Amino acid sequence: xxxxxxxxxxxxxxxxxxxxxxxxxxxxxxxxxxxxxxxxxxxxxxxxxxxxxxxxxxxxxxxxxxxxxxxxxxxxxxxxxxxxxxxxxxxxxxxxxxxxxxxxxxxxxxxxxxxxxxxxxxxxxxxxxxxxxxxxxxxxxxxxxxxxxxxxxxxxxxxxxxxxxxxxxxxxxxxxxxxxxxxxxxxxxxxxxxxxxxxxxxxxxxxxxxxxxxxxxxxxxxxxxxxxxxxxxxxxxxxx
Amino acid sequence: xxxxxxxxxxxxxxxxxxxxxxxxxxxxxxxxxxxxxxxxxxxxxxxxxxxxxxxxxxxxxxxxxxxxxxxxxxxxxxxxxxxxxxxxxxxxxxxxxxxxxxxxxxxxxxxxxxxxxxxxxxxxxxxxxxxxxxxxxxxxxxxxxxxxxxxxxxxxxxxxxxxxxxxxxxxxxxxxxxxxxxxxxxxxxxxxxxxxxxxxxxxxxxxxxxxxxxxxxxxxxxxxxxxxxxxxxxxxxxxxxxxxxxxxxxxxxxxxxxxxxxxxxxxxxxxxxxxxxxxxxxxx
Numbered sequence: 001x002x003x004x005x006x007x008x009x010x011x012x013x014x015x016x017x018x019x020x021x022x023x024x025x026x027x028x029x030x031x032x033x034x035x036x037x038x039x040x041x042x043x044x045x046x047x048x049x050x051x052x053x054x055x056x057x058x059x060x061x062x063x064x065x066x067x068x069x070x071x072x073x074x075x076x077x078x079x080x081x082x083x084x085x086x087x088x089x090x091x092x093x094x095x096x097x098x099x100x101x102x103x104x105x106x107x108x109x110x111x112x113x114x115x116x117x118x119x120x121x122x123x124x125x126x127x128x129x130x131x132x133x134x135x136x137x138x139x140x141x142x143x144x145x146x147x148x149x150x151x152x153x154x155x156x157x158x159x160x161x162x163x164x165x166x167x168x169x170x171x172x173x174x175x176x177x178x179x180x181x182x183x184x185x186x187x188x189x190x191x192x193x194x195x196x197x198x199x200x201x202x203x204x205x206x207x208x209x210x211x212x213x214x215x216x217x218x219x220x221x222x223x224x225x226x227x228x229x230x231x232x233x234x235x236x237x238x239x240x
Numbered sequence: 241x242x243x244x245x246x247x248x249x250x251x252x253x254x255x256x257x258x259x260x261x262x263x264x265x266x267x268x269x270x271x272x273x274x275x276x277x278x279x280x281x282x283x284x285x286x287x288x289x290x291x292x293x294x295x296x297x298x299x300x301x302x303x304x305x306x307x308x309x310x311x312x313x314x315x316x317x318x319x320x321x322x323x324x325x326x327x328x329x330x331x332x333x334x335x336x337x338x339x340x341x342x343x344x345x346x347x348x349x350x351x352x353x354x355x356x357x358x359x360x361x362x363x364x365x366x367x368x369x370x371x372x373x374x375x376x377x378x379x380x381x382x383x384x385x386x387x388x389x390x391x392x393x394x395x396x397x398x399x400x401x402x403x404x405x406x407x408x409x410x411x412x413x414x415x416x417x418x419x420x421x422x423x424x425x426x427x428x429x430x431x432x433x434x435x436x437x438x439x440x441x442x443x444x445x446x447x448x449x450x451x452x453x454x455x456x457x458x459x460x461x462x463x464x465x466x467x468x469x470x471x472x473x474x475x476x477x478x479x480x481x482x483x484x485x486x487x488x489x490x491x492x493x494x495x496x497x498x499x500x501x502x503x504x505x506x507x508x509x510x511x512x513x514x515x516x517x518x519x520x521x522x523x524x
Contacts, residue, residue, distance in 0.1 A: 006345065007346050009345065009347035010346045013345065018333065021333045021334075022333070050250065081329040082329030083330065085295070085327070086328055090318055090346055090347070090390075091318035091346065092346060093315045197292060
């Protein structure tokens with residue numbers, strides 16, 4: 001299969017234009033920003049545990065809920081408005097479409113992840129920017145892949161919302177509430193979004209995050225799982 | 241020497257469950273032709289277009305477009321064909337210009353072509369308007385403009401004027417004829433016999449998934465003109481319908497010599513009449 005950079009660029013610009021005009025899609029990153037600002041102002045404490053909780057919730061909302069929404073809704077919307085078929089009969093192949101759709105979503109969600117750190121009152125001295133970018137980018141990509149799979153099985157935006165619910169609850173809320181229960185905490189360690197929670201907690205509360213083989217393994221395994229799931233979902237369902 | 245057909249369909253069958261949508265379709269289309277696929281709803285017109293454009297797989301038989309079997313179509317083929325189906329969508333939150341700009345990027349078409357194309361479909365003044373504010377006719381013209389942006393060798397049009405006002409229909413007809421003059425082959429499905437007679441070089445009459453008749457509208461008209469008749473208007477608004485005979489010809493001569501004859505028309509069957517005769521059912 002040939003991949004054309006020109007066509008990926010065309011889809012990238014198209015998706016960027018559509019995302020920026022779609023307020024309901026922007027709700028997840030805006031909610032993350034609003035949540036972090038509100039929490040910081042309502043609880044103006046220097047307690048690191050509170051700051052870690054605030055930042056964790058903001059980033060997980062953005063990368064996980066945002067990623068799943070950014071992946072699923074546009075495909076569902078294109079199906080609903082019969083534009084996906086037009087793209088496919090205009091010489092764009094599925095790989096070009098997926099890459100062109102992934103990149104603007106990744107760009108916007110990564111920019112929001114970056115600004116969440118200063119907004120939460122956290123200094124970049126406390127968080128390694130390289131590790132932060134690696135973890136948030138990989139987690140956002142996995143979430144978008146989940147969203148793409150949901151989009152493939154959705155007929156319209158309403159069904160995308162319904163089908164997104166379960167993965168959103170699992171990958172967003174389990175790591176968010178890992179501090180409340182040991183079982184939830186144990187499950188969270190096996191989720192890709194759990195690595196974010198672990199990274200923020202260790203960076204702020206223990207002042208140091210070191211990569212463990214389980215963190216790397218969790219991210220790689222989820223990335224492979226959802227890449228394979230997406231490929232099979234597309235082969236099975238295409239864009240019908 | 242005859243050139244190879246640009247579209248060739250052989251023994252094409254398509255089933256949806258127990259329903260047979262296409263039964264042994266066989267036809268070919270030459271380069272530069274406007275070929276009409278005429279039939280009522282459910283005859284198999286859209287199914288045929290979807291198979292020809294690689295969106296649907298036939299159960300048996302072959303459909304070859306530009307020398308490529310549609311079953312094995314690769315994306316590149318779509319750089320040479322344009323497709324307009326009744327569910328072709330537009331990006332409604334974007335302007336008309338941005339809709340075309342996206343596809344100009346995909347096809348690597350110079351952005352200067354967008355303005356000239358918008359002028360051709362009479363949408364230049366509305367180019368910055370969001371598509372969601374467009375009327376149905378404007379949307380259909382924009383869809384057509386998008387389909388011809390890459391100057392396709394073949395244009396597939398699935399009922400392009402269905403539900404469109406007469407003014408827009410006329411503009412679309414004009415554009416289709418212009419495309420023919422530029423050498424584009426047009427595969428047009430319609431249930432509008434006037435449209436088919438006006439635009440098509442040849443038509444196939446499709447009924448229940450089978451081609452009932454194929455040929456040029458004029459040839460079909462003459463073939464089924466078994467009872468030659470004339471419709472005559474005489475002075476004093478007398479309208480007569482006379483069957484061809486020596487007596488009728490003498491009468492016509494006499495009326496002409498004496499200045500009695502106002503109008504005279506031959507009464508060949510329309511495509512609708514032919515369809516009714518061949519299939520026993522009406523087009524709509």
